[in-house]
Amino acid sequence: MALNRRKEREIVYQMLFASQFYPEEETPGLYDVMIGQMEEGAEESEYVKRTFFGARAYAEKAMEKIEGAARDWKIERLSKGTLSVLQLALYEMECAEDVPVKIAINEAVELTKRFCEDGAKKFVNGILGTLAE
Numbered sequence: 044m045a046l047n048r049r050k051e052r053e054i055v056y057q058m059l060f061a062s063q064f065y066p067e068e069e070t071p072g073l074y075d076v077m078i079g080q081m082e083e084g085a086e087e088s089e090y091v092k093r094t095f096f097g098a099r100a101y102a103e104k105a106m107e108k109i110e111g112a113a114r115d116w117k118i119e120r121l122s123k124g125t126l127s128v129l130q131l132a133l134y135e136m137e138c139a140e141d142v143p144v145k146i147a148i149n150e151a152v153e154l155t156k157r158f159c160e161d162g163a164k165k166f167v168n169g170i171l172g173t174l175a176e
Contacts, residue, residue: 125163128154132150
């Protein structure tokens with residue numbers, strides 16, 4: 044069953060969130076374990092695989108960018124959910140040639156509304172807006 048891009052992005056977000064609890068695990072092993080727990084069709088999605096691997100590889104650079112843009116915020120204070128959204132969005136903004144920056148930001152805000160704590164939406168939108176300039 045083919046998934047739409049929004050659903051694929053949601054799956055990648057969930058995988059990135061879960062992977063934060065296992066930071067030392069290798070990406071291929073995490074992918075193999077997690078993909079089987081996602082909804083039907085996820086294992087056939089090239090976007091899910093490419094984006095999960097890419098976002099994990101880009102994570103350190105994403106964290107540096109977030110720290111630079113998050114004035115007066117310590118990265119340790121951000122929830123794993125918020126960090127996962129930002130990590131995914133920054134990977135798409137910086138590395139995914141098929142995702143326009145505005146779409147990456149909009150989709151990040153939508154993920155934040157669905158999965159993160161109240162107030163995170165403004166923070167995510169602000170950080171990504173700052174980094175997009």
